[in-house]
Amino acid sequence: MILSLDLDSEVPIYLQIRDRIVEAIASGELAEGSSLPSTRQLAVDLGINFHTVNKAYDLLRQEGLLRINRKSGALVQRDARTGPPEPGFTDEWETRLRTLLAEAVAHGVDHPAVLGSCAAVLTSFTPTAPTAQGADHGAEQGDSAS
Amino acid sequence: MILSLDLDSEVPIYLQIRDRIVEAIASGELAEGSSLPSTRQLAVDLGINFHTVNKAYDLLRQEGLLRINRKSGALVQRDARTGPPEPGFTDEWETRLRTLLAEAVAHGVDHPAVLGSCAAVLTSFTPTAPTAQGADHGAEQGDSAS
Amino acid sequence: MILSLDLDSEVPIYLQIRDRIVEAIASGELAEGSSLPSTRQLAVDLGINFHTVNKAYDLLRQEGLLRINRKSGALVQRDARTGPPEPGFTDEWETRLRTLLAEAVAHGVDHPAVLGSCAAVLTSFTPTAPTAQGADHGAEQGDSAS
Amino acid sequence: MILSLDLDSEVPIYLQIRDRIVEAIASGELAEGSSLPSTRQLAVDLGINFHTVNKAYDLLRQEGLLRINRKSGALVQRDARTGPPEPGFTDEWETRLRTLLAEAVAHGVDHPAVLGSCAAVLTSFTPTAPTAQGADHGAEQGDSAS
DNA sequence: GTGGTCTAGACCACT
């Protein structure tokens, strides 16, 4: 689990960590039950303070994506396959989606291109060997989003 | 031009203003060349400090969406029809898109549903019946979406 | 708003602050909409670090009792009169109640005495105008407390 | 003696064990003189480290609820019928009670409902209600509340 | 070993 940070970014470090982990969960790289590095270990690896990692993990815990356990550290609590989101998530999320897509449209990206970007991002979340997933639950193939 | 703010939101007020304006530009409600209320006027209307409005306008100016004239006030600088975005915009934007979509996927929204939300948002930016601009104030119809 | 802390207590300081504020809300001393001292001000008053106050406020915010506003600082979000608790609150709370009452019973406090303590505590939350109790639902009079 | 633990709870495991035992004593399930499983046995049953069980037992010993003998293991030292609590217990306990009840009141549970919960919990400690304690001082009435 | 608490100070963002 290596994640690259941009310490000069205006995005707070703890948010960058959180974002990378969310993306890793979405892409299946971190499945439900996976364990994450300890806060102090990750802090050392990234060359930052452990409190910053702590804050990222705590945020993910509040979002329901992580559970923290004194014994085993942080575990992935949730997954693309765990089920539908908690009520209330979608509304707030769509508000942010609306703002983000508006930004592209206002800058002159046409609708099909925007939708293409969305589809491309989603595709990038299922990069692995579609043939090896035969067993699986089967249903996940719907991802190519068409 | 009415925009509703949530003063208790964790989203800074100046960003809420900026977001609403971006969405208005994306939806065509504010076309290129339209004029916005003066900072002081808008501040009074919203019951906030005019510095806050100023900050929102300045951010939009930096983003290339507004140009500010001492005499004519703030004018919309570009819109969906002005042309493709400046180089560099797309990369940064797709990074944020990736994070946002990952959030939904990690919370269990499946890929088709995510793409459906994207499409629905885009549809909501097309203010139905472009020829109906004479109606003008009846612009509310565009947003029911979904 | 003065609250006394026991810095030697095994109860974390931030929890003591949180507890005192919860009790003040319950007793009507802090009504919905009341403003609390700024984190830094309270920290100075209490002779502790502002981060500790921050943590207490943030906890209360997560519990839905406070809302934090950049402009006006912390405001009481909720009240005995605001309405019934969020679903899920009661179950978790009754678990803790069960443990606490069990402690007294196990130590030999008989049931009526336990119940008497509970009633006494509740009474202490409505200290004002004991003669006006007939009105009952007109209880709002008791709490203006300022 | 079956106790169910939640290893992911924010409540420390040793405290969960302690709480369950306190409740068992309060409900009469564990009477004075009863013997508890050995720390090692219980640890195996629960799938946890025996030091954790040890810590729970030691805490109960400090609280005066258990006595620990090298030969006979852990025995229940007192129960509801052993007599009134040690001096000093009640004050500290009522402080915690006050905080806990305040929490419910602040979240909008009205006084009679709170008192009802207390009464319900106490009733649950009376396993079969042999003589039902007679009049029970009639303290349950919400009179003092409201 | 793990995470949690408290303190401390510097700097930034928001209004």
Added chain:
DNA sequence: GTGGTCTAGACCACA
């Protein structure tokens, strides 16, 4: 002025 972020180090609680 307000709160938020990041860093830092010490100490404690838990398993």
